[in-house]
Amino acid sequence: MTNQLQLYKAVELFNGLTNEQIEALITISQEEVYQEDQVIFSQDDEGEKMYIIRSGQVEISVQADRQAPAETKIFLGQGQIFGEIALIDYGTRSATVRAMNDETIVDAIHRDSFNQLCQSSTAIGFVVMRNLAIDLSYKLRHQNLRSTKR
Amino acid sequence: MVYKVSYVVLGGAHPGAIINQFEQPKVGGHVKIGKNTFEIVEVNELMPARGDFAFLHATVKQIGKSKKK
Numbered sequence: 001m002t003n004q005l006q007l008y009k010a011v012e013l014f015n016g017l018t019n020e021q022i023e024a025l026i027t028i029s030q031e032e033v034y035q036e037d038q039v040i041f042s043q044d045d046e047g048e049k050m051y052i053i054r055s056g057q058v059e060i061s062v063q064a065d066r067q068a069p070a071e072t073k074i075f076l077g078q079g080q081i082f083g084e085i086a087l088i089d090y091g092t093r094s095a096t097v098r099a100m101n102d103e104t105i106v107d108a109i110h111r112d113s114f115n116q117l118c119q120s121s122t123a124i125g126f127v128v129m130r131n132l133a134i135d136l137s138y139k140l141r142h143q144n145l146r147s148t149k150r
Numbered sequence: 151m152v153y154k155v156s157y158v159v160l161g162g163a164h165p166g167a168i169i170n171q172f173e174q175p176k177v178g179g180h181v182k183i184g185k186n187t188f189e190i191v192e193v194n195e196l197m198p199a200r201g202d203f204a205f206l207h208a209t210v211k212q213i214g215k216s217k218k219k
Binding site: 076 | 158171182185200205
C-alpha cells in the first residue's frame with residue numbers, strides 16, 4: 001500500500017488528507033488496466049464510478065448527437081480524475097473516455113463505497129468534495145484558456 | 151512539489167491536456183499529449199500554489215506526430 005499511498009499523495013483530489021485518511025480511500029479503490037484505444041466508458045452509460053489516472057493518458061470525447069462525429073474535449077494524464085460528474089449528480093455519463101496508451105492504469109472508486117466512507121468520516125468527505133470542486137474549476141479555466149488561444 | 155499543468159495548444163483546434171507531473175515544465179521542453187508531441191513555448195501560474203501543488207498553464211505548439219499502431 002505504501003507505493004499507492006505515495007502515488008495518491010500526488011493526486012490533488014486527496015490534498016489535505018492524512019495518510020490514514022488516504023489509506024481509507026485506497027481500501028475502497030479498485031485498479032483497472034486498459035490498452036490503447038480501449039473504451040473505459042461511453043457517453044450516456046449509467047455511471048457509478050469515479051476514476052483516478054495512475055499512469056498513461058485518456059481522451060475525453062463528446063458526441064453532440066448520435067449522427068455527429070465525436071469531438072475530443074481534452075486529454076487527461078497522471079493524477080487526474082474523470083467520471084466524477086456522474087458520481088456527484090447521479091446522471092448518465094456526459095462523455096466517452098478512451099485509453100491513449102497500453103497499460104493505462106486507473107483506480108476506480110464506486111459511488112456507494114465513496115458515500116459510505118464520506119458518511120463515516122465527514123472530514124474526508126469535506127476535503128474530497130472541496131478538491132473535486134477545485135478540480136472542476138481548474139477544468140473550466142483550461143477551457144477558458146483554450147478559447148483565448150484560438 | 152506536484153505541478154498540475156494545463157497544456158493549451160496554439161491555434162485552439164487541439165483540446166490540450168491536464169497532467170500532474172513532478173518536474174516543472176520549461177520553455178523549450180517537450181510533452182506528449184495523446185498521440186502527438188508538443189514543444190512548450192510559454193509557462194505561467196494559473197492559480198496560486200496550495201499545499202504541495204502548483205497550478206500552471208503552459209502554451210505548446212505541435213512538433214511531431216507519433217506513428218499509429
